[in-house]
Amino acid sequence: MPELPEVETTCRGIKPHIENNIISKVIVRNRNLRWPIPKGLNTKLKNHKIISVTRRAKYLLIETEAGTLIIHLGMSGSLRILATNEAVEKHDHFELQFENGICLRLRDPRRFGCVLWEKENPLEHKLLNHLGPEPLAKEFDAELLFQKSRKRKTSIKQFIMDAKIVVGVGNIYASESLFLAGIHPKRLAGKITRKNALDLTVAVKKILTQAIKQGGTTLKDFTSSNGKPGYFQQKLKVYDRKGEPCQKCKKPIKQIILGQRSTFYCSHCQK
Numbered sequence: 006m007p008e009l010p011e012v013e014t015t016c017r018g019i020k021p022h023i024e025n026n027i028i029s030k031v032i033v034r035n036r037n038l039r040w041p042i043p044k045g046l047n048t049k050l051k052n053h054k055i056i057s058v059t060r061r062a063k064y065l066l067i068e069t070e071a072g073t074l075i076i077h078l079g080m081s082g083s084l085r086i087l088a089t090n091e092a093v094e095k096h097d098h099f100e101l102q103f104e105n106g107i108c109l110r111l112r113d114p115r116r117f118g119c120v121l122w123e124k125e126n127p128l129e130h131k132l133l134n135h136l137g138p139e140p141l142a143k144e145f146d147a148e149l150l151f152q153k154s155r156k157r158k159t160s161i162k163q164f165i166m167d168a169k170i171v172v173g174v175g176n177i178y179a180s181e182s183l184f185l186a187g188i189h190p191k192r193l194a195g196k197i198t199r200k201n202a203l204d205l206t207v208a209v210k211k212i213l214t215q216a217i218k219q220g221g222t223t224l225k226d227f228t229s230s231n232g233k234p235g236y237f238q239q240k241l242k243v244y245d246r247k248g249e250p251c252q253k254c255k256k257p258i259k260q261i262i263l264g265q266r267s268t269f270y271c272s273h274c275q276k
């Protein structure tokens with residue numbers, strides 16, 4: 006599943022190709038994504054210029070003078086920049102064609118992604134308006150995490166994965182960040198110390214920054230039709246390493262289920 010680092014890398018990958026480019030046609034081949042792609046997009050967008058390509062949480066925001074397309078890659082979505090005459094494949098459901106002969110094509114075999122339209126401020130859209138800060142923004146710091154965690158009786162792992170607290174900390178990143186911060190995933194959020202909050206915000210930023218950096222090199226090519234915009238092969242320290250020795254203390258990594266998600270940790274290094 007594309008996580009925040011993949012979406013950020015996608016954003017950076019497509020941006021230079023489509024920003025300031027003028028849309029010549031919008032093609033919807035299959036409207037039935039997670040929510041139906043709205044009708045009339047061709048009329049709305051034709052001859053309009055792309056003003057900016059940005060990301061908020063795992064949503065890509067493609068802003069034009071007429072309004073903004075909000076794209077989510079769901080479980081299996083990917084975007085590519087191709088020549089408009091490049092052969093269309095089975096799961097290519099949506100595309101923006103541009104005056105200079107290229108297109109932005111969305112492929113999504115499982116169709117859990119979405120393409121939505123917002124005429125007004127996209128950050129006020131109902132899918133986005135309740136979201137917590139970006140993990141790499143200054144706003145997400147130890148004090149905010151500490152204050153928000155007070156009196157919370159949920160586990161710290163579920164807390165850090167809550168998009169209302171901070172966006173983009175998926176299941177793998179949560180396990181890895183808690184290991185780096187030395188915090189047991191089952192600790193109650195309300196019981197973490199100021200020091201824990203600092204260690205955890207630093208860990209989250211570090212893990213995500215590494216993943217994005219790696220994405221820049223792993224995700225070679227947005228302009229090839231067969232090159233898979235693959236998911237990053239990050240070096241993981243605990244995730245999916247049940248029974249293997251902890252890299253710090255050599256004791257075996259444990260696995261538990263928390264909030265129905267697999268959770269990996271070292272019972273010796275994480276308290």
Ligand SMILES: [Zn+2]
Nearest residue numbers: 251254271274
């Ligand atoms: Zn350990």
